[in-house]
Amino acid sequence: MSPRVTIRDVAARAGVSAGAVSMAFNDRPGLALPTRERIRAAAAELGWTPSQAARRLAGSAGRIETVGLVIARPARQLGLEPFYMEFISGIEAVLQERSASLLLRLVRDRDQEIAVQSEWWRTRRVSGSILVDLTEDDPRIPALARIGMPTVAAGHPGLAGRAVDAVWTDDAAAIEEAVRYLAVLGHRRIARVGGDPALGHTAIRTRALERITAELGLEPARTLTTDFSGHAGARATRRLLAAPERRPTAIIYDNDIMAVAGIAVAAELGLQVPRDLSLIAWDDSQLCRLTHPTLSAMSHDVHGYGVQVTRTLFDVVNRTSVPSGPAPTPVLVPRGSSAPPGA
């Protein structure tokens, strides 16, 4: 097909205006059926599709102008968790260097995400996309691989599979480091306030926690799952501390805002941190250094993670290298919220 075929050529062959061609392909009312059919026939003869037109419109052949990100969470929740904003700030840092933009869309569910991503790719509104919140047997992976959309998954290759490139953090190793640290301090009863149980990385952390506590001969660790919000983190902390079973002496949180809420719940219950309760946050945004006591954390450079994922996507689109690889493993940053129990 000639790259020079335009909507005008189709219009000329069908004997209509360019506007009519656009109407026919956008399924607008106002065209008689025979006209519509004549237009589609003309387009087929010339090998013209609207996506090609859109591709040309998207401009400057080959340069990445736009990267896509679809998030299947309620809009409200997006504003409540530091992770996304830090991750997006990392994406934008790379895009800013390269004068590119982020096309951001919130959707209801995975099926809608597949529809949106497919449409973006068909019409070349984006040069590639970043996948987040991977689940086990994630249906997006085969769907996007099938249409050939350049994609990088922010998630473990055990979830991303071999069909797409991935950048991941070793959550199991990080959980192990946190638990070994607490065990050395003398904690035997560790609990966890986890994230969304549907997400693959939540399950990876849960399994790692169970394995390592068993290995170290600690009491079985209890995990309560949440939607990652501070309120849910506060509720889960209250449940853990008020449970009829004996209270944990240390809690690991799956993000930082829930750990901030945990400090407030401890104060509310008259427990002193870290004497009565040690707390370890995850992700380590600036929040962890603004609380009193400051929060010990499994420090994860989320901004840097966004940077690495986006650089990898550029590599995938430009086919410049073999890009899958791990991001730095979160490292323990001990601060004021962790100590030997009773100390």
Add this chain to the structure above:
Amino acid sequence: MSPRVTIRDVAARAGVSAGAVSMAFNDRPGLALPTRERIRAAAAELGWTPSQAARRLAGSAGRIETVGLVIARPARQLGLEPFYMEFISGIEAVLQERSASLLLRLVRDRDQEIAVQSEWWRTRRVSGSILVDLTEDDPRIPALARIGMPTVAAGHPGLAGRAVDAVWTDDAAAIEEAVRYLAVLGHRRIARVGGDPALGHTAIRTRALERITAELGLEPARTLTTDFSGHAGARATRRLLAAPERRPTAIIYDNDIMAVAGIAVAAELGLQVPRDLSLIAWDDSQLCRLTHPTLSAMSHDVHGYGVQVTRTLFDVVNRTSVPSGPAPTPVLVPRGSSAPPGA
């Protein structure tokens, strides 16, 4: 009327630029009355109306697929302040209802923003844009009005002028409410940790604070400005509390993360909140309810603000109403961090 009549045809017939046609139909100042009348006559002769043109230009006849947002801040900072994420979550809530996306771009400065917005509009990658972080004599306003780009400014009409529609919060009234409340509690020495001094709303709040403290016969209020980050908020709080002049008994913050930092600095200095120091946050994300004590705040529904700005942009693009208008004024939500001094 032929679907092929464009703004350029109207411009040619009237002997003016396309920009002048846009100005005439958007009731922008800067055109002589006879020119304006000549343009309107030319459009009437050709059967051209701006809404039709806008509809056609926006791509798939009429439907808004993409809204633009350009932010002139370092990427890193984007992840550090809850305001943007809440605001974007509000934008996305409206876009999600209407199956539209947000095109997000970070730039160095205003000039680069003007270039990006103009390019987006020229190539119709967006149907319209949202302007944030207005400054006095903001150069973006005349630049985007000139090219006829549908725009809504999130900012005071005193900053946005008459050339673009605006949605704003009455920051001066909110400052007044906060100061009157603190004065009733018995505070006479109030300080403020403000945001970026280059931003228009920071200046509006500073002027309002000076006016109301003078009106109430309180000591002149000191404002230290920051980049809105928690760290800068902590530093400013230390400076205010360690100043040789007598210490303020109450501090108003321009966002919430700086107030969270303020609580930690008070604890670090051995000051008890609210007995020794009252703190009032601004914006009131969930953070304010997760600290101990909880933070009193000028509660601003930032998510709702993003919703209203975006709905207004849809109205502007679709010309469905006269859209400029105020968003709800932030309201005082007293919580645990404010009390009479010494109480």
